[in-house]
Amino acid sequence: MGGTSTGGHYPWAVLSDRLNELEREYEAVVAELNDPNVSADPRRLRDVSRRHKELEEVVGTWRRVQQAESDLEAAREMVSDSVGEERELARDEVERAESDLSHLEEELRLQLLPKDPNADRNVIMEIRGTEGGEEANLFAKDLFDMYTRYAAAKGWKTEVLSSSPSEREGLNDVTFLVKGEGAWQHLEHEGGPHRVQRVPVTESQGRIHTSAAAVAVLPEAKEVDVAIDQNDLKIDVYRSTGPGGQSVNTTDSAVRITHLPTGIVVAMQDEKSQIQNRAKAMIVLRSRLLKAEQDRQAAELSAARRSQVGGGGRSEKIRTYNYKENRVTDHRIRLTLHKLDRILMGDLDDLTDALMADKRARQLAEG
Helix, strand or coil: CCCCCCCCCCCHHHCHHHHHHHHHHHHHHHHCCCCCCHCHHHHHHHHHHHHHHHHHHHHHHHHHHHHHHHHHHHHHHHHHHHHHHHHHHHHHHHHHHHHEEEEEHHHHHHHHHCCCCCCCCEEEEEECCCCCCCCHHHHHHHHHHCCCHHHHHHHCCCHHHHEEEECCCEEEHHHHHEECCCCCHHHHHHHHEEEECCCCCCCCCCCCCEEEEEEEEEECCCCCCCCCCCHHEEEEEEECCHHHHCCCCCCCCCEEEEECCCCCCEEECCCHHHHHHHHHHCCCHHHHHHHHHHHHHHHHEEEEEEHHHHHHCCCCEEEEEECCEEEEEEEECEECCCHHHHHHHHCHHHHHHHHHHHHHHHHHCCC
């Protein structure tokens, strides 16, 4: 393949050797999948199947790109070899072939973007009320309900790891796990300060107040991802308590783990068993340590600023929910939707799709 498409097309000649190499690897992987020895080895079969999935999409698109270039070349020859009405028809065919090739090249460009290391991970989300007293805690509960409804609509499973209810049925904070394919890609941009503008239930004069809740999004880490020295942990046990400080357990089942090198603290008390609370606390601790390490590496590569959607920093509000106007505005991509009622019921696709598209566009712009 020549890789010299018409103006505006990507110079695939630069990558053709690498793509042809991936195509040969794909054929070898297919052969391995048909090998009885591989099928009899569960670990090897898992690894080969994963690689097959990674290669299948890009190789398939690369083959379609090559076929589209061949079709375009044939259409151009028809223009050269024809006259009159036949030439006009051939020119129409050239335009169609150029359009098909352009779309395929764009698809392949996206498939060749660096793979997100968290793409296949589950997600741990943390939500807590910040500014606005009890109204912020009520808003935190609304966000939690919104995300669990969205997860249910996507077919994902959610599991509450810890929660602290507030006095008026809100949430001081909640930590929960979201399990399912595509969870990270759809939820990774939800982290940051969320602001709500509405009349609080505690407001007798009908005045609109502004409150806020903070959302953190972490990739779930496995034990093999993060090595934790037990000597680096300070573990405290105590009796769990409910809203207002009343005791809800007569045994020391609650667990607080402090990672001494980083100062990260995780506390769990929802389970009646100290062992269960400790296991959940370690899940969250590993995920926080993984995210911290990923952020450190990104900063070293001077990519931290580029990786922020729309350039917004963590301290800036990322989204505003205005009840009076039934409006949601994502400030990072300047997207406003007048369907707050539907979004709160879990209809988040317009927001998450736009954020994912923005990420892809920035990656392409960065080369």
